[in-house]
Amino acid sequence: MNSRVKILLVDDLKDNLLALEGLLRRDDVEILKARSGTEALGLLMEHEFALALLDVQMPGMSGFELAELMRGTNKTKNVPIIFVSATAKHQSFLFKGYESGAVDYLLKPLDTHAVKSKVNIFIELYRSQREQKELLTKLTISQTELEQAVRIRDEFMSIASHELLTPITSIKMQLQMARRGVKPDEGIAPTPAMLARVLDLSITQVYRLTALIRDLLDVTRIESGKLTYNFEALDLAALVNEVIDRFFEQMKEAECPVEVSASEKIIITCDRFRIEQVLINLLTNAMKYGAKSLVQIKVISSPTGAEISVTDHGMGIAKEEQAKVFDRFERAVSNNNGISGLGLGLYITKQIVDGHGGWIALESEIGRGSTFKVGLLNTPPASCEN
Ligand SMILES: Nc1ncnc2c1ncn2[C@@H]1O[C@H](COP(=O)(O)OP(=O)(O)OP(=O)(O)O)[C@@H](O)[C@H]1O
Ligand SMILES: [Mg+2]
DSSP states (O other): OOOOEEEEEEOSOHHHHHHHHHHHOOTTEEEEEESSHHHHHHHHHHSOEEEEEEESOOSSSOHHHHHHHHHTSTTTTTOOEEEEESSGGGGGOOOTTSOTTSEEEEESSOOHHHHHHHHHHHHHHHHHHHHHHHHHHHHHHHHHHHHHHHHHHHHHHHHHHHHHHHHHHHHHHHHHHHHHTOBGGGTBOOOHHHHHHHHHHHHHHHHHHHHHHHHHHHHHHHHTTOOOOOOEEEEHHHHHHHHHHHHHHHHHHTTOOEEEEOOSOOEEEEOHHHHHHHHHHHHHHHHHHTTTOOEEEEEEEETTEEEEEEEEOSSOOOHHHHTGGGSTTOOOGGGOTTOOOOSOHHHHHHHHHHHTTOEEEEEEETTTEEEEEEEEESSOOGGGOO
16 A cells, blocks of 8 residues: 655746755655646656646747646546646636646745645555545445355255255155055055155155265365364275265166276375265266266376376267366356256365365366266375365
8 A cells, every 4th residue: 555656847047946846755655847837748648647746838829828727637637736836826717627735836935834734645645545445445345345255145945955855855755655655544554666766766855965965065174174084095096986885876867888997006095984975976977967978087197196098979068067066055056957956066075175285177078978087195284184
């Protein structure tokens, strides 16, 4: 805020300029001088001034004529002016067109004290106006950010409610159906096969509900910095193979072929549960958005640790949406084709990877598929330990 402010001195006499300059010199003020109205206009176009001190009587353009021109130009019309005049008669001249307070007069010979205090007042005024302007800009920015955050939250609440209601509705329907089949008075009950189907479907929906709530809790933990990691050294390739084995049935049901290449033993220090979550999120996405295309999972060693890649050949993500998908509550709406989700999976994934000192990258082309790559270090930096 204490950056130097500029003031302009205009006088046709060099000695007057030097005397004024000597009087007004301060570390926090930059003084620019002009010997004529024309020269002054050039400087006024180039710089932003807190104040201009104009000699009234100058050959060619007078101080008043210069002020008149300043008043007519947007860039300079608000620069306050102090007229410096040799005769008292000018003091009564009311310079029209300027806001009151933006114009003042000084009489030659100059009273050192009066000059300094008048100039100081204008400099302070300029500074406080500048501070107010900056404050207003900051306030406007934070208001826009706030409105944006509220909009995103509202949209998310509506998506989340919908996502939570879907499994609940499904469970409700299954239970109602089963209930209708039970007639105690008549000794009628659903067949074991039907009961098994109702229970299986309901259990699947309960799992879905649990996963949704777990994601919501994770986001709350991330936001409050309470996501903690239990690091242990383990073989990443074995971990990936385990997760794929567990996921295999689900992928088969989704008619999604899988190809895994993870044979090399790579010891990584990581949180087993959280890295499983990363893999599950990426696999679920490949399955959801991969349009039943081949999903390829690769684990390779890198000079610093390991790299996991998950590739699908599905709908892909548009360039302009690629950076957004790692944000909270963000879904690449343009290509979701009615596929459900909270828009949290990749956000949580990125936070976990960051928490391991790693990185995540996306290569994707619309209509051709996506590859998500995750880099993990053999040993996360000490700053990741909690
Ligand atoms: N493999 C992919 N192919 C195409 N689009 C994808 C892929 N993975 C993610 N996306 C896009 O990125 C968005 C964000 O993904 P993210 O996993 O964070 O959320 P989601 O899958 O919508 O919901 P969930 O919270 O259930 O994971 C998705 O909505 C989708 O638009
Ligand atoms: Mg997802």
